[in-house]
Amino acid sequence: MRQGRVDIGQRSETVHRANLSAIVRGLHERGPLSRSDLVALTGLTRSAIRALVCELVDAGMVIEEPALRLGTPGRPSPIARANPRRALVLGIEIMVDSIAAAIVGLGGVTLAESRLERPRGSLSPDRVVADITELTESLLRRVPAPPIGIGVAVAGVVRRSDGLVWAAPNLGWVEVALGDRLARALALEVPISIANDADMGLLAEHRRGAAIGVNDVLYISGEVGVGGGAIIGGHALTGVAGYGGEIGHMPVNPGGKSCRCGSSGCWETEVGEGALLTLAGLPPDSGREGVEAVLRDAAAGDPRSAAALDHVGRWLGIGLAGLVNVLNPQLVILGAMHGRIHAAVRPVMEGELDRRALRAPRDSVHVVPATLGVGAPARGAAELAFEPLLADPAAFFGSAAFSTQLASA
Amino acid sequence: MRQGRVDIGQRSETVHRANLSAIVRGLHERGPLSRSDLVALTGLTRSAIRALVCELVDAGMVIEEPALRLGTPGRPSPIARANPRRALVLGIEIMVDSIAAAIVGLGGVTLAESRLERPRGSLSPDRVVADITELTESLLRRVPAPPIGIGVAVAGVVRRSDGLVWAAPNLGWVEVALGDRLARALALEVPISIANDADMGLLAEHRRGAAIGVNDVLYISGEVGVGGGAIIGGHALTGVAGYGGEIGHMPVNPGGKSCRCGSSGCWETEVGEGALLTLAGLPPDSGREGVEAVLRDAAAGDPRSAAALDHVGRWLGIGLAGLVNVLNPQLVILGAMHGRIHAAVRPVMEGELDRRALRAPRDSVHVVPATLGVGAPARGAAELAFEPLLADPAAFFGSAAFSTQLASA
DNA sequence: TAAGTTTGCAAGAGAGGAACACAAACGTTG
DNA sequence: CAACGTTTGTGTTCCTCTCTTGCAAACTTA
CATH class of the missing domain: 3.30.420.40 (ATPase, nucleotide binding domain)
Known part of the structure; x- marks a missing residue:
């Protein structure tokens, strides 16, 4: 064989994961959907949707609400919505004159946010990491669970694979291993994804804005x-x-x-x-x-x-x-x-x-x-941090962020 | 629901089709592979690969050959290769000073090809369509079955959806409905895909050349x-x-x-x-x-x-x-x-x-x-024409191009 | 009350996984 | 040089997972 493994084969489990993903992604990106909306979205049968939605409800990721009466004939369909408290992410932006962080829940709800204005030129990596640590700690005190992922948008040239900021001329940075440094400073055992600020601004506009x-x-x-x-x-x-x-x-x-x-x-x-x-x-x-x-x-x-x-x-x-x-x-x-x-x-x-x-x-x-204005990169970074969950919700079934809340509910 | 259907749900049938596709695509793009290569490529089990390969052999798309003795330990694994005579496509290129056509079999083998040199400026749409018709008819006489698809690379700005050549300044064309015209002239009941010559050159280099x-x-x-x-x-x-x-x-x-x-x-x-x-x-x-x-x-x-x-x-x-x-x-x-x-x-x-x-x-x-030289766009166009087959081989199981040959074999 | 839509449940079908027995080639060893 | 074990791979059977199908019941509107 001339090359290594490229296209992995599919199995029944793959199908299940892909379908769970389609539902969670649909609810996250489009907002609440009725079961019959989900049938139309995915092309699956009612039975399949029922089973999948119930599985997600049991896992706490989805909340089912009584049907709304919309004046349409037929039996009303229960509304599924993403549970914003079941999975939180931290979105961070490092721009030339400010640093911001936001806690975003599944479904795209911003639960808490904060921004530090900083004069240009005072943004050394050490200072930025310290500022982010402080911002993050104060934000996390306001929410009852740790995030499942962290996304960072930084105004520079970034290698996605390991979060190396190759160059950020407007911050005066060269080859800063931001991923490693943030991982050590924040000490949260969750993946940190680092990306360019424009890419993240675009992602935010694509999910929640003009695109x-x-x-x-x-x-x-x-x-x-x-x-x-x-x-x-x-x-x-x-x-x-x-x-x-x-x-x-x-x-x-x-x-x-x-x-x-x-x-x-x-x-x-x-x-x-x-x-x-x-x-x-x-x-x-x-x-x-x-x-x-x-x-x-x-x-x-x-x-x-x-x-x-x-x-x-x-x-x-x-x-x-x-x-x-x-x-x-x-x-x-x-x-x-x-x-x-x-x-x-x-x-x-x-x-x-x-x-x-x-x-x-x-x-x-x-x-x-653009329609989102200031804060778009942080929102995009949050969306990036959600990506693993959206791609394979089942992988997150175990790690219930809110297990106590879920148990008491 | 805010938008229409985007992400189709998956079902068991999807899995089967995707796996057949992975095998056919692997054989087409990489050449003959042993069953154990296919196991490594897809990550599927031997049982699954066996069943899938047998299905493709029964459909005539794959030929299994006795194992080669390579000097490696272990039981030799039968070699599967794409059957180049089971599915043919026609790849055409319309360049500024020549027109070429090639018949390519599954696996990428060129079975017949021909080129017409034409002085620049003499390439009116009528003339080109006539030339292509003639080229095609003479090529098709040399192979025993009609193609399953036609790909055309043209030196111009092309709308993929319907094969409209919006502009081809070097040919002097403006808004030529090349897709429609070729469909009428060739009268072959197969899909015709039209694309830009550079895109097709790249596709050829990506599949068979430097990339x-x-x-x-x-x-x-x-x-x-x-x-x-x-x-x-x-x-x-x-x-x-x-x-x-x-x-x-x-x-x-x-x-x-x-x-x-x-x-x-x-x-x-x-x-x-x-x-x-x-x-x-x-x-x-x-x-x-x-x-x-x-x-x-x-x-x-x-x-x-x-x-x-x-x-x-x-x-x-x-x-x-x-x-x-x-x-x-x-x-x-x-x-x-x-x-x-x-x-x-x-x-x-x-x-x-x-x-x-x-x-x-x-x-x-x-x-x-580039490594392919003259004729790369036609080869890329042929690859484009294969795409539907590679994406879903099962959809072509019925339409046996060589049913008589298969029956007599 | 009729029509239309959707839910819920049970049985069924399709597809790949796991495990076991067996086969073929290689290399070693007596 | 032949017998042995090792490695790699095939063929087969049974099992599990997942979605579909079909039918009855539930719910709303007209």
Whole structure:
């Protein structure tokens, strides 16, 4: 045999696990569903759904509620909903000027959250790990059980397999073994998944925001750097090591300004926050307030601010055209800074996009601002932490987070 | 329920179909495997493999041969191989200067093939459909059964769902309903799948060429235009309508030369065949011979040819850096013209790539020329045509292509 | 009260797993 | 050089798991 094992064979047990997964995932992603909804969703028979739902109810993952009377004929179908208290995860985001954590229950309910604003440049790995430990401990005191998983979104290039942050230029990090360090500091015996902040922002928008049900999405998230993520054909575009999506360092103007990454003419040098602020005559580190000022001044008629927005909008369109031609998404979501300036730059951006994107891909794409705003990466990280449970709920039947509550209920 | 059916439930029948698929796909993609290889591949038990293989043998899809004596201890295991005569497909490629067709049997054996060279510009849809009909009829006379599927690779932007060629600038086509036209002309009652030539070249390299077993691959195929395809995380990157991979029209030099597509500074204007030939002082339409001449002259010391290759190599590196940062592939395959110039441009291309690709993605990527050469798109198209059979062999048990041969055997 | 929809239960069918006996080839050993 | 044990693999039977089928009962609306 030329290669190792690739496609594992299926067995009856696989079927059962896949069906449990389909139900739990359906309830988590779509909210409460009646049994007959589940029949329609899965294509299984009523008997099978009944058995599966009962199994999940016994395991505490699903709560069945009496049927609602909806005015439709026929016997009412009991409503199944995910039990948000049965499985909790911790979602964390490490951004350039703040750190946030949230406890999210199965079904997507945020049970507790907290954020620490931090001045830029003060985010050494030691400090961040200490801050996260503190945040987490205070949050966990407010909920009655430990999480089943931890997800971390960090503004840097991350290797998914072991949580190594290869580089996070805006945090000043190089090769930080964040996964190991957090595991030691938090001392929670649960898996920690670390991923790029843009990938997690996209996951949040895909599950809970502007991209629900859209299987070909591109997400741009510009703050200090410009990051991005994509879901194409329903699959996250993470690349071989999870390093993908560094769209900020796509060369769009190779003779242009030199970039922190050592190259020149990277997209980020034209559409990043620093570019906008500098062009508008503000200090490049004036952050979110600076961007708001530019928008305000441009609206008030200041030509320099308007020209800065025009420049960014034009290059936004140029870069998007390339990405649209390569990836052919159905939807482009602009997050963070680019979401805020979307309305102001839309005409010039779309003009450039129309001119440069091939007609066929252009016809099918819409560009919209993100809907989730601040905290999206943490929500996405929480979704990432739920993934093992959603993929195989049966593996979590034993580890009842709330065994006492379940027993007394 | 907020949306329609997405994730179909699994049933025992699904398991059986999936396992049959795993075996047929394994034999098709990897070649003959012993029963014990299949046990290792799938993780199923000997009993299950035995039953599944016997079922496939009865259906004629698999031939079992006596064990080979390999000098290894233990009882020899019978070898199962795909029966190349049980299921045939027709793979067709429509390129800018030739049309080719091949009959491929299960397992990937080419049973017959033929190519028509055509001067550029003489490829109207009518003419192409007529040529294909003629090619196909003559090929089919040489094999004893009709194909179970037809795959077509065409150098243009294609909508997969219905085989509409939205645009094929190098053929001069606009909105050609190639799927419908071929279905009428060929009058074979089998599915016709139409796809982009670069996507099919990549599929061929992934199944039979330089990318076997590599799940994150980027493929560049430059002839008149520059096309590309990618497989990321094992999934083909086709985008929402199958329009993805138009990497030739990624803006890399927005103030640069104007492009046929209406934009300016597209990658294709810097690294396309026309750019190389023009820079070398040859007519832009001197085609493959022109490229060979440039390579020859540069090797002989002609400075103008060397400078042309340098230019193309440099911009190849620039564009690849962007794609590598965005997609994080493990392997980049240069096909067609770029495969031929690979050796000549490698140092300058890799220098630019080193300078511009982020370190993490760059560390994991290798750039190599394609191994399949001319005819790769047709082979990929044949693989595409096999896909329904590989995904569910049981669905083809009834339609025995060779029922008479099977009966007499 | 009739029609329509859904639940609940028991029997049935499909598929792979586990265990045992047996077979074939290799290498060692007397 | 032949007999032996070891290793690897086949063939068969019985078992278990899981979903489907079919029927009766429950519930709501019109």
